[in-house]
Amino acid sequence: MSKVIVVTSGKGGVGKTTSSAAISAGLAMRGHKTVVVDFDVGLRNLDMIMGCERRVVFDFINVIQGDAKLKQALIKDRRLENLFVLPTSQTRDKDALTQDGVKAVLDELRQEFDYIICDSPAGIERGAHLAMYFADEAVVVTNPEVSSVRDSDRVLGLLNSKTYLAEKADGRAVKAQLLLTRFDPQRVAGGEMMSVEDVLEILAIPLLGIIPESTTVLRASNVGMPVVLDDKSPAGRAYEDAVGRLVGEQIEMRINPAEKRGFLQRLLKRTA
């Protein structure tokens, strides 16, 4: 039984594409056949973060419009056996997405893949709407600050009302979970960021994971490598944990994986 999971947030720049790449790579590492689909038509980023931008020939929009077969557009990841990318078009805009077209592509992907990760664009307009419309589950990416939390709350409202499962109203709903990204415990302690408890109190959904703010995330993006492939970084480990929870494992929440550093290292960090 395949699952369509949308990675969404409302607000831009919170880490949707990074999280989509990390989650899909994490799922593939666990042996699940996974495809990650870029819904951000016109602002193609996913293929860069996945490091396959030079292999894009056909894209999602070509498939929707019948100019290419799905098999031609899917790009197989060079590092992970089970991972595929469906890139989007840089030259078109969101109007090229149609509900029927998206449904047809997702239905075809469901035949073959265990997990279909939909990387949503920012906003709540057409692209974001269609990215979430056919989802079974949602990963709501949120930064611990008020505007991101409010936008996520808005998106949760849309997930509860403007999706196929919600409109069908047969008692099933899109299962939404929170992924708190760019979390910096020191700034939370200093009152500059919201605490995990504050965010959870407002959003009232289960917590999938907490990704610490980390320079390795940016470095991984720049070299086109999903951050989970860097198993030494705290962010990579946090994503791995989140993926484990996504597939139903019980993994204890490490609020700050960075705190696993040795005593001496912490001392050095303080004085640095």
Added chain:
Amino acid sequence: MQAPKADEREGATVKPIQIRGRSLTAVALHLEGAADANFYNALDAKLRQTPLFFENAPLVIDLEHSSVASPEAISALVAELRRRRLSVFAAQNATAEQASAALAAGLIVLPGGRDVPIERVSRSPARSARPVKLLAAEPEPPPAATKLITQPVRSGQTVFADRGDLVVIGSVSSGAEVIATGNIHIYGRLRGRALAGVNGDGAARIFCHALDAELLAIAGLYRTSETLGPDTPRQNVQIYLEGEKLCVESLK
């Protein structure tokens, strides 16, 4: 007294202009046919009965059933009303011709709205911020029905109980709106806007576990988070109208 110097004014913290929303209750005067002697006699009789009622009351002329249309006739009508110390300021339900004549006479032209016979108005029936849709007039009110919401009300969502009370089991997020013609009960934190008694029911109340609201309104009288002082109780509260005052009280 001397006017303050320019540099003093610049140093002042008072903003030179503030824009605030304001809703008010106006009296609508329905004119049947022409503004003839009959009309003025009837009007004068009414004014004698309740001389103080209309004093300073903003007044709107309703021209729906009126034949008064020429600029001269409208001007004369306005002059006659003002001579009776009626503060006429607008015309509603006007035809295009009446509208231009009313504008020429210094009135503003309002889009048609619903109004209620004045006898039924017990107290200031201040309209809510968004009355048009909410006040869809029905001759026979349907039986009251409580609306129950078992999920959090999210930012951007509006829940409207159009026939009675609203019960929310969960929180109301900032940017969300809960509206009821009756009472509103929130078993959670209220961070958004809550408007109870929107059809003018001043007896309606709002109850919530935790109060952090952007706006509270009962029967159109409202307070925003800015006007809720720091002493306002925040846990297990009820909000109700006492006269024209919106009170927040802790439930002991």
